[in-house]
Amino acid sequence: MARWRDGRGELVVGDAGEGGVGGEGGVGFRVPLEIAASYRARTRGLLGRDSVDGAMLLSPAGSVHTFRMRMPIDVAYLDRGLRVIAVRTMRPGRLGLPRLRSRHVLEAAAGAMEGWGLRAGVRVEVRVSSSCAGT
DSSP states (O other), X not given: OOOBOSEEEEEEESOOSXXXXXXXXXXXXXXXXXXXXXXXXXXXXXXXXXXXXXXXXXXXXXXXXXXXXXXXXXXXXXXXTSBEEEEEEEOTTOBOOOOTTOOEEXXXXXXXXXXXXXXXXXXXXXXXXXXXXXX
């Protein structure tokens, strides 16, 4: 299982190039990614923000909530192999149900994930700067 540190990176969705990411081929989306791997960063998440540039990865995580959030968000639950289990849009003030096999959660602005082609069954890739890579 991948281990990351708090920081920034890139989320690759639907790129059939190196590593066979995605399910159907073609050119994928590369999305700016903020990584929240520490307890403190995961707890804060997107709270208090009016927008998000790209996506945020919470790892490890099996569920999320949107209490005290200012905006609706898309939430994608990822398994250990970074394959999408489910994608949901959550309005502020909601509690997401825990997903049994979920090991990571992606958060983005509502509607963004559909535009990226992110749906159940798609595998994503997380590319991080060397300062975010775990040991």
